[in-house]
Amino acid sequence: MRDILDTLARWKASGAKVATATVVSTERSAPRDPGAMLAVSESGDVAGSVTGGCVEPAVFEEAREVLAGGGARLRTYGIADEEAFEVGLPCGGTVHIFVDAMDPATIDPLAKAIEEERPVARVVPVSGPNAGAERLVFADEEAGDEIGRTAQELLAAGETAVVRVGDDEVFVDSFAPRPNMYVFGAVDHAAAVAEIGRFLGYRVTVCDARAKFVTTERFPEADELVVEWPDRFLERSPVDERTAICVLTHDHKFDIPALKAALETNAGYIGAMGSRRTTEQRRELLRAEGVSDEELARIHAPIGLRIGARTPQEVAVSVAAQLIEVLRAPKESRAEAVTP
């Protein structure tokens, strides 16, 4: 939905009513993840998408009915393989899509929270006594009731789903803050890695102790530039399982303390650049500092998948591919999802 926030804000400013269709869950392969959104304005303008374009016409019609006062609805588009050619998903998957009229009052606070990286969920009871009572739930505010607590739980897991809460079926659309990517070493490769990191939805920080290299001219894509020793920066910065740490200086003076600090966190990905020889020397130095082999195994070095990358941009692609491979492990759902 992030991709269409600007459009939603514009439509709201013009006073137009808006219906939104959101991917709630998917089975087998589907072109887009839960949370993907298509919005339709009163005048029939369309923004965003929920699949690769195959079920959009049907979803558009549902949205038009909602705008005409037809009420919120859950729809399932699942295609038998032999029919796949005719109507639906080329991938043969199934998507569950929730269509409702968006409360214009939620758009601005939602956009503001997303902008500020403040965790927020849009919560819409689909059926039951509270049906249609749309609200926003923040991670840092009192939940208030059972629906609020359930929404906070899903938000903490970064999940968008329809769940049962008492007598209600509730659609929870989670907007977790972007995961962090910390790039250490203001080198040419860092600019390319920062750019592709942004592309993959990371909030990218480039950090180097050498002030003259850390400039916005060199790193236009970075969300934040920090002049500090990476190990000190890590001590004061948030790290979780989604965090990616890329150590790119290939200078032991900076790399060794940075990697030691990174290994003390639960970062989901730690990669370090350098030739095989540099990598071997670095391992010895880290061992001498008391780092165990088990800890060393957490470091992806030399960084990136082996695809023969040569230019900084190609190296960045290899790093991004490795990030996806490492961090895209299947996750267990925390709340029991309702299969519509």
Add this chain to the structure above:
Amino acid sequence: MNVLVEAGRLTAEGRPFALATVVDVERPASARRGDHAIVTPEGALHGWVGGACTESTVVREGLLALADGESRVVRVEGGCASEGTIELLVEPRLPTPLVSVVGDSPAARTLVELAQTLGWRVAEQLESQADAVVIASMGQGDEEALQAALAGGAGYVGLVASSKRGSAVLAELRTRGLDEEALARVRCPAGLDLGPSSQEEIAVAILAELVAWRHTKPVSPGQLVEPVVAIDPVCGMTVTIAGATETAVHGGVTYYFCGSGCRRRFEEGAERYLEATS
């Protein structure tokens, strides 16, 4: 004309050329270390790397570099009475690969965006001279697009689809008469298997596969430049290859001459005319 500015212009236009750089000189020589010249596929030389004495050798090596995609170090010894020895690095500067992304889908648009960050040339429709074709039409005419892509010379042909859907598309092409050899060229699903699911992740997986594919084939045949002219090794004149009658084969290489006189002199002692380079 500044040679490097011209080189930048040609690169931006996606046109091939060879860049010659003087890396060493033994006096007396009129060129200096760091001097540059450009050799175009038409055999023209722009820039100064020692004048007429070295020109014919530089043009010849430049054309060879464009034809085989390899850089070379060339040594020109005593090209003229006044000249010492000049050593040059001659590098082919071939256009970056051209990727055709076929389809009007979010997946296609995302891939186009990411491919541009790699500095490759990207076309949003099928181009006959494309080095790589990625079909992301998501069920809207996949078969037709694949058939057209396979008919071209692209070294990489990928289909964005699930493996099940991909098998169905390939089966349909089989019934249309495409042979197994052609079908085996299709990478489906396109991209390294990273277990990706978002548009952005699929785009990264495809680009990673393209980088790996390009690495195994540093230069695709479509990028190389067949020379249209050659340098007469005896007199240094530029000779048009098409329709040339005065030719000689020496050490597996065909040489072209301005006339029968040069050809005869070459045949009497080829080494004499070829020893200027190493």
